[in-house]
Amino acid sequence: MEDCRSVSTPMAAKEKLQKNDGTDAVDASMYRSLIGCLMYLIATRLDILFAVSVLSRFMNSPSQLHLVAAKRVLRYLKGTLFFGVKFRKGQKFKLQGFSNSDWASLVDDMKSTSGYCFTLGSACFSWCSKKQEIVAQSTAEAEFIATTAAANQALWLKKIMKDLWLNSGDCIEANVDNEAALAISQNQFSMSEPGSSDRAQGEVHRSNSDSLGAPSMWVFRVTYLLATSMVAEEQEEAEARRLDGSSSG
Structure with missing residues (x-):
């Protein structure tokens, strides 16, 4: 994924994943490890929260389509490395x-x-x-x-x-x-x-x-x-x- 092309959104528009999507199964251990890493990033990257929440529902039996969707989040992160939680001085405390x-x-x-x-x-x-x-x-x-x-x-x-x-x-x-x-x-x-x-x-x-x-x-x-x-x-x-x-x- 080091040489992957970045994308502008963590999930494709109107994409709806499901358990039995007809694609081949992938290594569940590898998929769970990837989702676990993404969950760690949620602590400072709320923009991937929804995508990771959806992807985490397929950790028992992930498919090729689920893995592609998870890798899309990585591609999105590559293009938004400078995003994070930034508190600026002087803002209204509301x-x-x-x-x-x-x-x-x-x-x-x-x-x-x-x-x-x-x-x-x-x-x-x-x-x-x-x-x-x-x-x-x-x-x-x-x-x-x-x-x-x-x-x-x-x-x-x-x-x-x-x-x-x-x-x-x-x-x-x-x-x-x-x-x-x-x-x-x-x-x-x-x-x-x-x-x-x-x-x-x-x-x-x-x-x-x-x-x-x-x-x-x-x-x-x-x-x-x-x-x-x-x-x-x-x-x-x-x-x-x-x-x-x-x-x-």
Whole structure:
């Protein structure tokens, strides 16, 4: 891989991996070793988090296609060696969150993936990508489950900052790109379909109460963030630069 050509994204656009893809099996020990190395890099490279999270689901019986996808992450890393977590002096000390989901992205069980990250000052310092426990019935439900995970993390981070005598403000703002999920979080309507995430809805509504802050302020406020229509390569590079502190936009 030393002489490989770099790529601009860790995963191909709209790529959906599955367990039985019809390609030959590869050495599972070698594949697990590669994924383990990538997991180590996640500590400072949140831009590969989603890709590694997906690839780690095939460590029991990896195929040739899975290995190719894993090597693509290495090719991406080769072209982005200067990326990382960079905190710059003089940035506004504000805790802010972002959450998203990839609805029904898993071909094998049709479950979605939750993702969130939190920034403090100029860079991101807390992030997660995890398969959801239930099968979401809609994009709104998948997005709301991701928002719930972000809300729980936000409350924990706020408690930690309070213990350290750090002022993060009365309210933590979380940004989502789904208006239906935003409406649910604000209790404008509920999810009453069988199998819906009522417990998740209760968690976010509880987070919006005064469990930690002033009685007139929300501890966790969800706001709408319009997603752009940039192509994958442009969007990946812009977001990676912004989250690692390379850009102030």
